[in-house]
Amino acid sequence: MTDAPAREQTTTTNxxxxxxxxxxxxxxxxxxxxxxxxxxxxxxxxxxxYRHENGRHYHKFRDGSYLLPNDESENDRLDxxxxxxLQMLQRRVYLAPIKKPQRVIDLATGTGIWAIDFADEHPATxxxxxxLSPIQPTLVPPNLKFIVDDIESEWAYDSNPFDFxxxxxxxxxxxxxxxxxxxxxxxxxxxxxxxxxxxxxxxxSEDGSHNGTALERYYNEVYGAFEKQGYEVRPRPKxxxxxxxxxxxxxxxxxxxxxxxxxxxxxxxxxFPCFRQY
Ligand SMILES: C[S@@+](CC[C@H](N)C(=O)[O-])C[C@H]1O[C@@H](n2cnc3c(N)ncnc32)[C@H](O)[C@@H]1O
Numbered sequence: 001m002t003d004a005p006a007r008e009q010t011t012t013t014n015x016x017x018x019x020x021x022x023x024x025x026x027x028x029x030x031x032x033x034x035x036x037x038x039x040x041x042x043x044x045x046x047x048x049x050y051r052h053e054n055g056r057h058y059h060k061f062r063d064g065s066y067l068l069p070n071d072e073s074e075n076d077r078l079d080x081x082x083x084x085x086l087q088m089l090q091r092r093v094y095l096a097p098i099k100k101p102q103r104v105i106d107l108a109t110g111t112g113i114w115a116i117d118f119a120d121e122h123p124a125t126x127x128x129x130x131x132l133s134p135i136q137p138t139l140v141p142p143n144l145k146f147i148v149d150d151i152e153s154e155w156a157y158d159s160n161p162f163d164f165x166x167x168x169x170x171x172x173x174x175x176x177x178x179x180x181x182x183x184x185x186x187x188x189x190x191x192x193x194x195x196x197x198x199x200x201x202x203x204x205s206e207d208g209s210h211n212g213t214a215l216e217r218y219y220n221e222v223y224g225a226f227e228k229q230g231y232e233v234r235p236r237p238k239x240x241x242x243x244x245x246x247x248x249x250x251x252x253x254x255x256x257x258x259x260x261x262x263x264x265x266x267x268x269x270x271x272f273p274c275f276r277q278y
Contacts, residue, residue: 047134047148059133062150066173067226070133078110081169082117085197087268088256093117094166095254096193101125101163105187107151107180108170112136112144118166119144151180157187164188168197170235172223177232178242185246194248201226201233203260215260 050057056069068074089095093114102125106115109129119127119141129136130149140146149155152174165184174180184194202219203210210216223233236255243251259269 050133061132061148062153065150065152066132067229067231068172070135075111075135078169079113082111082113084258085168088258093121094164094195095252096164096195098164098193101192103160103162104128104164104166105130105157105162107165107167107184108132108173109136109146110169112140112146114166114168115144115146116140151183152176155183155187161187161189161192163192165192165194166197167195169199170196171199171201171233172226172231174232174235175230177235177238178245181239181242181248182246185248194243196235196239198235198239200236 047061049060050070051060051063052058056074057071058064058068059066059070086093101122104118104122104125104127106112106118106127106129109115109131112129112131112135115127115129116137119125123141123143125143127141127144129144129146130151131146132148132150134146134148136146165188167180167184170177170180181194181196188194201223203215205211226233240251240253257269
């Protein structure tokens with residue numbers, strides 16, 4: 001740690017039911033301040049009437065801005081990736097050296113599974129999880145609230161900043177991650193932390209054995225399509241530079257490998273649930 005830097009952060013390279021009834025009680029909860037008021041009027045129809053296409057369904061708020069579904073099988077996938085991250089990080093929910101944070105936000109929280117774990121671990125902390133989709137469970141720790149918000153739009157958190165901002169697995173999700181990190185800088189308290197856990201979306205091999213494989217083709221086609229649509233698909237290699245650009249100091253980067261299938265010798269590396277061969 002350095003001596004009281006202006007802002008600190010670390011970078012790391014590491015089924016909720018759908019159509020749940022939205023907890024609108026926060027609309028009248030003054031402890032969350034004005035930042036929530038802009039969602040309250042339109043929560044019901046413009047947020048919950050999901051777009052249905054080809055047997056899947058998609059978020060309605062800011063319809064079309066995120067390309068992946070928000071249905072049960074997608075939520076299962078997100079929860080599985082959460083388990084993958086926990087295994088990768090030896091069951092640590094985060095890596096930043098935070099101490100007694102008062103106010104924490106999980107950006108694009110998905111099913112909210114990270115926020116729930118964090119809120120359980122820190123019962124005295126006010127935790128917010130925000131997402132375009134209200135796909136989070138209603139039965140959550142009392143110190144946790146979920147809100148519907150677009151983190152790529154101007155946000156109103158600056159006047160009530162956070163001790164810790166967490167964002168994970170936003171590859172293929174956000175267009176301008178650099179801008180988002182700059183926003184985070186404005187919304188984190190001096191001495192607070194920002195943690196991004198994200199990927200270099202494309203798969204690769206150190207020995208070249210991946211070249212020309214169907215897996216490589218899959219990534220080139222699918223991730224290439226996302227890139228053409230303007231999404232950031234490989235944030236991980238650029239995070240450090242973007243953190244510096246935003247003004248953060250005391251930057252930590254930790255890199256982790258996630259092997260496909262069961263080839264590694266290290267038993268820790270073959271146990272990742274998402275990429276096992278079945
Ligand atoms: C790949 S998931 C990651 C979920 C979660 N961070 C995790 O690690 O489990 C991406 C999430 O970002 C949300 N999302 C996409 N664009 C967003 C935006 N502009 N503002 C807020 N949430 C967004 C999606 O609804 C989805 O739940």
